[in-house]
Amino acid sequence: MKEKDYFLDDRPKKLSYSEVWEKFFNWARAQSLWVIAYGTGCGSIEIPPMVTSRFDAERFGVSTVGTPRQADVLIISGYLAVKTLKRVIRVYEQMQSPKYVVGLGACTVNGGMYYDSYNTVNLVDLYIPIDVYVAGCMPRPEAILAGFAQLMKKIKEGRADGWKQYIDNLDKYRKNQEKIIKNWKIPNYNW
Numbered sequence: 196m197k198e199k200d201y202f203l204d205d206r207p208k209k210l211s212y213s214e215v216w217e218k219f220f221n222w223a224r225a226q227s228l229w230v231i232a233y234g235t236g237c238g239s240i241e242i243p244p245m246v247t248s249r250f251d252a253e254r255f256g257v258s259t260v261g262t263p264r265q266a267d268v269l270i271i272s273g274y275l276a277v278k279t280l281k282r283v284i285r286v287y288e289q290m291q292s293p294k295y296v297v298g299l300g301a302c303t304v305n306g307g308m309y310y311d312s313y314n315t316v317n318l319v320d321l322y323i324p325i326d327v328y329v330a331g332c333m334p335r336p337e338a339i340l341a342g343f344a345q346l347m348k349k350i351k352e353g354r355a356d357g358w359k360q361y362i363d364n365l366d367k368y369r370k371n372q373e374k375i376i377k378n379w380k381i382p383n384y385n386w
Contacts, residue, residue: 217353224267224293225350226256228343231266231290233283237333238273238300245336252336257343263289268346271325272333274302274309275316281379284372287323287361294358295350297342298325301332321371324357 210218232242245252246259260266263286271283287296298319301307306317319325326349329342349355361368372381 221351221353225347228257228268228295228347229260229266230257230268230270231260231263231286232270232272233279233286234270235273235275235279236302238271238302241299241333241336241339242270242272245339250336250340252340252343255340255343255347257340263287264291266290267293268295268297270297270299271303271319272299274307275319276314277316277375278314280316280319280322280372281376283319284323284381292358292362293355295326295346295355296323296357297339297346298328299331299334299339299342301330304328304330307332316375322368322375324361326355326357 232239234240234242244250245257252258257268263269267290269283269287269290275283287294298304302309303319303325306312306315309315310317316322327342327346329338331338334342346355369381
């Protein structure tokens with residue numbers, strides 16, 4: 196093999212016009228994350244310090260907003276009861292696509308110390324897709340910022356696609372939601 200041929204094999208593949216735009220949009224999405232937090236119990240105690248001057252999440256492009264219509268990241272912190280799961284689903288479905296979900300703490304992952312309660316929702320990702328989990332009880336602001344760095348990396352790489360999975364598998368998610376939420380008529384969306 197000639198030396199010239201060797202270097203030709205190492206060149207990156209040429210991207211199509213649409214792939215270039217998609218990479219640019221993913222980069223732009225990752226640089227500006229607008230967050231709405233849904234905290235239950237002690238779950239939201241570490242979120243306010245994250246936006247103070249000590250940790251300053253806005254320097255990374257993470258900013259809080261007041262309504263789901265403006266947000267593209269939903270933070271679920273703390274355990275969810277059946278009653279609160281309804282609200283989380285409603286908030287998630289009101290958000291514009293692309294949208295991302297960050298689960299904070301052991302309670303969000305598996306119910307935490309309330310895992311065996313009749314009213315605690317275990318495995319939240321059966322009901323809505325979770326893009327990034329941040330471990331801890333409760334995770335410190337540094338860990339939350341590290342979780343946002345992981346989310347930004349996934350968005351740039353085009354791997355944060357829980358919202359697409361939700362749309363593609365809506366019937367599966369609806370069946371799971373209807374199993375646990377008995378007294379709520381879930382609207383049918385036509386995305």
